[in-house]
Amino acid sequence: MPQTLAEVTDIATRGYAQPEVLVSTQWVADHLDDPKVRLLESNEDILLYETGHIPGAVKIDWVTDLNDPLLRDYIDRPRFERLLRAKGISKDTTIVFYGDRNNWWATYAFWVFKLFGVENLRVVDGGRLRWIDEGRELVTDVRRYPEGNISVKERDDSRIRAFRPQVEEHLKRSGKLVDVRSPEEYRGERLHMPEYPNEGAVRGGHIPGAKSIPWGRAVNAETHTFKPAAELRTIYEAENGLRATDDVVAYCRIGERSSHTWFALTYLLGFKNVRNYDGSWTEWGNTVRAPIEKP
Amino acid sequence: MDRETRLAWLVDHYQRPRHKGALADADARVPGGNPGCGDIITLYVKDGTVSWEGTGCTLSQASASILAERVNREHTSFEDILAITPETWMDLLGREFADARPQCALLALGTLKAAVKTVEMNRTLKAAGHTDEQIKELRCAIDSLEA
Numbered sequence: 001m002p003q004t005l006a007e008v009t010d011i012a013t014r015g016y017a018q019p020e021v022l023v024s025t026q027w028v029a030d031h032l033d034d035p036k037v038r039l040l041e042s043n044e045d046i047l048l049y050e051t052g053h054i055p056g057a058v059k060i061d062w063v064t065d066l067n068d069p070l071l072r073d074y075i076d077r078p079r080f081e082r083l084l085r086a087k088g089i090s091k092d093t094t095i096v097f098y099g100d101r102n103n104w105w106a107t108y109a110f111w112v113f114k115l116f117g118v119e120n121l122r123v124v125d126g127g128r129l130r131w132i133d134e135g136r137e138l139v140t141d142v143r144r145y146p147e148g149n150i151s152v153k154e155r156d157d158s159r160i161r162a163f164r165p166q167v168e169e170h171l172k173r174s175g176k177l178v179d180v181r182s183p184e185e186y187r188g189e190r191l192h193m194p195e196y197p198n199e200g201a202v203r204g205g206h207i208p209g210a211k212s213i214p215w216g217r218a219v220n221a222e223t224h225t226f227k228p229a230a231e232l233r234t235i236y237e238a239e240n241g242l243r244a245t246d247d248v249v250a251y252c253r254i255g256e257r258s259s260h261t262w263f264a265l266t267y268l269l270g271f272k273n274v275r276n277y278d279g280s281w282t283e284w285g286n287t288v289r290a291p292i293e294k295p
Numbered sequence: 296m297d298r299e300t301r302l303a304w305l306v307d308h309y310q311r312p313r314h315k316g317a318l319a320d321a322d323a324r325v326p327g328g329n330p331g332c333g334d335i336i337t338l339y340v341k342d343g344t345v346s347w348e349g350t351g352c353t354l355s356q357a358s359a360s361i362l363a364e365r366v367n368r369e370h371t372s373f374e375d376i377l378a379i380t381p382e383t384w385m386d387l388l389g390r391e392f393a394d395a396r397p398q399c400a401l402l403a404l405g406t407l408k409a410a411v412k413t414v415e416m417n418r419t420l421k422a423a424g425h426t427d428e429q430i431k432e433l434r435c436a437i438d439s440l441e442a
Contacts, residue, residue, distance in 0.1 A: 044333065045352035046396045047309070050302055063395040101333065 005133055006222040011125055015229035017270025022125045022226065023096060025134055031096075032056055038089050038145070041128070042099040042109040044256075052138030054098065054131060058087050058145070062105055062256070066112050072279075074155065080116050081152045088145025098124035098131070102219045107263040108256045111276055114160060117153040123263070126225040133224070160262065162249050162275035164283055164290075167207070170249050171291070176242055177210035178250040180261045181281065185253070186212040188294040201285025205294035207251065211240045215257040218264040232269055244271045251277040251284070301389045305357040312356060314363035318346045323413040327406030328355075336402050338410040343370065345407065352399050354392055359403035361388070366407070373411045379404060 011022045031037045032055050039057035041049050049059040060066070065083055068075050075083070089095060095113065097106035103123060110121050124131070132138070157163070162170070170177070179186050188204030206212070217235050220227055227235075236242045248271060250258035255278025265271040284290050296304070317324075318339035328335040334351030336359050345366045347359045362384075366376060384404050385393035393400035413434075420430050 045354070046392055046399070047302065047305060047353035047357075051306055051353065061395060 006220075008126065008130075008220075008223045008225045009228065013228075014226070016226075016268045017229070018267045021122060021267045023122045024125055025131050025136065028054065028096065028098075028124055028131070029136060036092060037094045037096060038087060039096050039098065039124075040087070040106075040109065042097055042105040043128070044099075044101050044105050048100055048128075050140065052140055054128075055137060055139045056143050057098075058143070060087070060109055062108055062112075066109065074112055074115065077116065077152055077154050080155075081150065084118075084150050084152065085148045088148045089150045090148040091150050092120075093148065093150065094120045094122060096122045096124060098127045100128050102129065102216065102224050102260075103127035104215065104257050104260045108259040111160065111259040111262060115155045115157060117156060118150075126223055129224040160266075160275055162277040164277075164279050164287065166275075167249055167251075167277050167279075167284070170247070171208065174209065176246045176248045177207050178236075178240075178242070178248060178258070178261060179206045179210040179212050180215035180250055180252045180258045181206075181212075182214055183212060185281070186210075188292075201281055203285045203292055205285075205292040206281075207284060208291050208293040210251075210293075211242075213240055213261070215252065215260045218261065218268075226264065226268060229268060232264060236265065236269065242271075244269060245273075246271070247273040247275075249275050249277050251280040253281045254278065255280045296389070298389075298391060301392075305361075305388070305392070306353060308357035308360040308364075309353045312360040314346045314367055315348060315360065316346055317348055318344065322417065323410040325406055325410040325413055327409065328402055334399055334402055336406050338403070338406045340407075340410045340414055343373075345410075347403065349403075351402075352396070354388070354396050355399040355402050358384075358388060358400055362403045362407060373415060376411050377408055379408075 011019050011024060016022070028039065039054055040060045041053050041057045042060050042062060043049060046061060053059070066074055095118065097110050099106035106123055106127060110123055113121055186206045188206070213235065218226060218232060242248060248265060250261045250265070252258040255276055258276050258280065262274050262276045265274045285292070318341045321339040321341045323340045324337060326335070326337045328349070328351065334355040336347055336349040336351070336355065339346045345363045347363055349356060349359055365371065381401050381404070385397065385400050388400050417430050420433065425433070
């Protein structure tokens, strides 16, 4: 391990509501050959897994694996079940996600798996960057596993997912909204990106009343690990007035960064009612007459 | 090109980018991308030569490198640059990767086309009698409107 590497505190000492949902890189190193553990790498960068990954990890891609190829939605239960079985996942498998960009795609995959009621999910604290910073091994060979036997439930979109009509109702009730995009996107200064036809928006700004809390604030920039609960409470509760009992909707551009905030609020701070609005700004900012605030 | 060869080609361009760096006194310098997402490209055009700067994912950066290499090697005309279709470019990069990340695959091409159009418009303005200083002021005004 490089001598200059910033130390991380033990996950169990950070005061999280559900600390068991995070595992350390050392825990991963200790379970590389554990047949009951399946590592899933979920990245923004579609070629990153191929350039090197944690030994034994399999790739899961949010577009080609999790998204329906036709509808803007996730795949259905039969396809999801086949996907998991093909990756060697059985009912007693512990699934451990990690990925690039401080795990935002790992938490996105985690959130989608939760929609299908999959249990035994974990996230590697610090993700791919921490693993690399610690000088741990990456390999390019892709390990194949015998087909698993997991059965998954029908997708339940009612508890942790919000659709636009529900966000509109939430807005009428003055419900708490968290915009996790960059401040420039929140302020509407960055309206549409040149040649980004698929993810642009016609209007810039934010949903009225939304608090701007960029997703990355939940992460220690040096170690890439999640901040302790006390620091997270300062950010979300003291600075922005959220409470663990609040009904909260988080959004970003397409729902991936907000899944990271959903994860932090739900599992690290113990919020009971957090939903991820995956339609996010690409839907809201393109919807005729959707109310927008722009400072 | 099979999948493994194509993958190695893309990764090589990502790890050893060609024509990366700013061009001094460029005819056009056009930024593109989404800082919130992480892929950033700036394209420079000067006398038909192209260079680029950027950060981001393997595919977006490899695509910029491949594009600059091709345009510079083949002395591709502006007309031919503008005629490169997204489909053609995604076929070249490999559909198995590009279809899953079209924004990343097309960022450099789209930004280069914007740079080419900027150069062409500047020429048109100059032909209409505007000075370089006036064109610069017009560009600044347009940029501030877009921001």
